[in-house]
Amino acid sequence: MKKSFVLFTAALLALTASAQTRTAAPAVKASDYQFTTVKEIPVTSMKNQANSGTCWCFSAISFLESEIIKAKNLKPEAYPDLSEMFVVRHSYHDRALKYVRLNGFLNMAQGSGFGDVLEVIRDYGIMPQKDYTGMHYGTELPAQGELDAVLKGYVQAVVKNPNRKLTPVWTKGFDGILDAYLGEVPETFVENGVTYTPESYRDALGINPDDYVNISSFTHHPFYSQFAIEVEDNWRWGLCYNLPLDEFMAVIDNAVNNGYTVAWGGDVSETGFTRDGLAILVDTSVKPTGSDQERWVGPAAQQPAAQEAKKDLPKEIEVTQENRQQWFDEKTSTDDHGMHLYGIAKDQNGNKYYLIKNSWGVTGAYKGVWYMSENFVKGKTLNFVVNKKALPKDIAKKLGIK
Numbered sequence: 001m002k003k004s005f006v007l008f009t010a011a012l013l014a015l016t017a018s019a020q021t022r023t024a025a026p027a028v029k030a031s032d033y034q035f036t037t038v039k040e041i042p043v044t045s046m047k048n049q050a051n052s053g054t055c056w057c058f059s060a061i062s063f064l065e066s067e068i069i070k071a072k073n074l075k076p077e078a079y080p081d082l083s084e085m086f087v088v089r090h091s092y093h094d095r096a097l098k099y100v101r102l103n104g105f106l107n108m109a110q111g112s113g114f115g116d117v118l119e120v121i122r123d124y125g126i127m128p129q130k131d132y133t134g135m136h137y138g139t140e141l142p143a144q145g146e147l148d149a150v151l152k153g154y155v156q157a158v159v160k161n162p163n164r165k166l167t168p169v170w171t172k173g174f175d176g177i178l179d180a181y182l183g184e185v186p187e188t189f190v191e192n193g194v195t196y197t198p199e200s201y202r203d204a205l206g207i208n209p210d211d212y213v214n215i216s217s218f219t220h221h222p223f224y225s226q227f228a229i230e231v232e233d234n235w236r237w238g239l240c241y242n243l244p245l246d247e248f249m250a251v252i253d254n255a256v257n258n259g260y261t262v263a264w265g266g267d268v269s270e271t272g273f274t275r276d277g278l279a280i281l282v283d284t285s286v287k288p289t290g291s292d293q294e295r296w297v298g299p300a301a302q303q304p305a306a307q308e309a310k311k312d313l314p315k316e317i318e319v320t321q322e323n324r325q326q327w328f329d330e331k332t333s334t335d336d337h338g339m340h341l342y343g344i345a346k347d348q349n350g351n352k353y354y355l356i357k358n359s360w361g362v363t364g365a366y367k368g369v370w371y372m373s374e375n376f377v378k379g380k381t382l383n384f385v386v387n388k389k390a391l392p393k394d395i396a397k398k399l400g401i402k
Contacts, residue, residue, distance in 0.1 A: 034347060
């Protein structure tokens, strides 16, 4: 995910800038909503990516932690806490190799995608957070602006190839920078009295990257085929399965209703994505009905008490396959952020929402959780990753997945 809104200041600026392009946007306030949880799947504790563009890793790791909880039927005291920075470190290494091979024609930054996490775990394994924090540069929480700049400057210098022939040691220099900032990766570690390597720990946890599929829904590629989604953070050129919008949403619902969670990636630049934990696809063309006076003394104020619980919430855009595609093509749906979808809720009017675990720490009206409307998910999801077992059987058959 590209922007990932790692700084709250940056998030607010982005939302303000977005708001300036839309007129008369109805206010979206957490205090207007009353949510009831319909289905909730266990997740691990809230984490904070802080000043790092690593939402893709935090969300995918949280997703895999829930996969482990489900597979092993773990109690909260035994929940896993996996190292995000172990993955980030290896991702940087792999990307540097590809960046140099492509003479610099590749995005070399902190952002990435869910498939990157799965590929790192496939190739290198995984470790507990306690054994590899990646915090060697003097701050309590991630702050990777300097690291990102140093790494990019290094590979840019290598790409210039001043000797007219690359040395065999430039990768050692790159890894030396990673060692300095993130720490050296231990070859072995002990967990619950057992000595593991990262690879053997991956296998003990039962993580198999082949168990997961990436799903999207766009009309510029044939449905039921695979394509590499065209965003710069998809630097591994990983493939998505392409589904019609109704089946795209059916996969999410089938997953949650059967106890699976979803790694969600999409656009959070909309005015209805708030710092207080709401993601509403607000229809800014619709003005609030009635004057303030009418709300207090007019017909609306005279409705029976049974009607008072119905809140006049902002109207949302009705999403179609066509306007979803239009937003992607015109780049008003952008690759911003990755989060972890883990449940379903409804508001006081009976509208459907999804429970979303963010990676901005315990913040907002819901302590790190966002309530994302069904319309927002329909319109602003670029792609998601889910366990193959969570696919409805008819959809899996159409995709040729067993």
